[in-house]
Amino acid sequence: MSITDYLSSLTQVTDQKEEHILAQALEIGLRQMWREEMLARYLRGDISREEAIELVGIEWVGLADEQVDAVLEDIHWALKQ
Amino acid sequence: MGAETIAVADAGPILHLNEIDLIELLNIWNQLLIPKAVWAETAGAQRIPATILATLKGLTVRQVTPENLEQFIRQFHLEALHAGERECLYLCKNEDVSLLLTDDLAVRRAAKRLGIRPVGSLGVIVRGYRLGKLSLLEARTYLRALQHASSLFVTPEIVEIAIRQLE
Numbered sequence A: 001m002s003i004t005d006y007l008s009s010l011t012q013v014t015d016q017k018e019e020h021i022l023a024q025a026l027e028i029g030l031r032q033m034w035r036e037e038m039l040a041r042y043l044r045g046d047i048s049r050e051e052a053i054e055l056v057g058i059e060w061v062g063l064a065d066e067q068v069d070a071v072l073e074d075i076h077w078a079l080k081q
Numbered sequence B: 001m002g003a004e005t006i007a008v009a010d011a012g013p014i015l016h017l018n019e020i021d022l023i024e025l026l027n028i029w030n031q032l033l034i035p036k037a038v039w040a041e042t043a044g045a046q047r048i049p050a051t052i053l054a055t056l057k058g059l060t061v062r063q064v065t066p067e068n069l070e071q072f073i074r075q076f077h078l079e080a081l082h083a084g085e086r087e088c089l090y091l092c093k094n095e096d097v098s099l100l101l102t103d104d105l106a107v108r109r110a111a112k113r114l115g116i117r118p119v120g121s122l123g124v125i126v127r128g129y130r131l132g133k134l135s136l137l138e139a140r141t142y143l144r145a146l147q148h149a150s151s152l153f154v155t156p157e158i159v160e161i162a163i164r165q166l167e
Helices: A003-014 A018-043 A049-056 A058-078 B011-019 B023-028 B036-041 B066-076 B083-094 B105-113 B121-130 B136-149 B156-166
Strands: B004-009 B029-035 B059-062 B099-101 B117-119
Touching: A003 A018, A018 A049, A018 A058, A018 B156, A049 A058, A058 B105, A058 B117, A058 B121, A058 B156, B004 B011, B004 B083, B011 B023, B011 B036, B011 B099, B011 B121, B023 B029, B023 B121, B029 B036, B029 B083, B036 B059, B036 B083, B066 B083, B083 B099, B083 B105, B105 B117, B117 B121, B121 B136, B121 B156, B136 B156
Parallel strands: B004 B029, B004 B099, B029 B059, B099 B117
Antiparallel strands: none
């Protein structure tokens, strides 16, 4: 589906005006972009875990930690004899 | 460098490695088992041509008995997982396979609870490098391709963490 299709479908299903849906989409998109950037800074070591938790919440930091642990476990296994 | 012996594969690594033209790396396993539900989610759903899956020389599709599967799901509380994921875990336990290829964090958690080692697409690429099937440059290139050219959700930072481990 294209962006226009999503917009058209959402206006029909939610019975809301396009402007309202676009405003919501912008807010949700910006929140997500902010979160991803903060998590990227955390993973690069630019900010501490505590700072990251304060910025995006423990659930997202925990998920990022779990992803890193998974990759490190995989590599440890993969590089064995 | 020799081949591995046996693994069960979930849909994720099959699709993600195919998206970066590296599915043949799954041939490092002499035997690669997939349950019928994973076949349905991949070739059956036309997310990958059956002819490409057929190039995996050790691939075997297994039919899982529904009654045994239901009991297994209840016993290990796997209700939240998808059909293919449940069947993969069942196959591992039922056929005593200790390695499950999966890119899903929830499946990883479940696999570990069941004493099965989960390995994701990144791990498969690194294993290919370790076994001499890929050069360091190729491994780095494919790891980065997983982030930008496949549907696997992985951030550039995590890929770089993986690459640093190789160097």
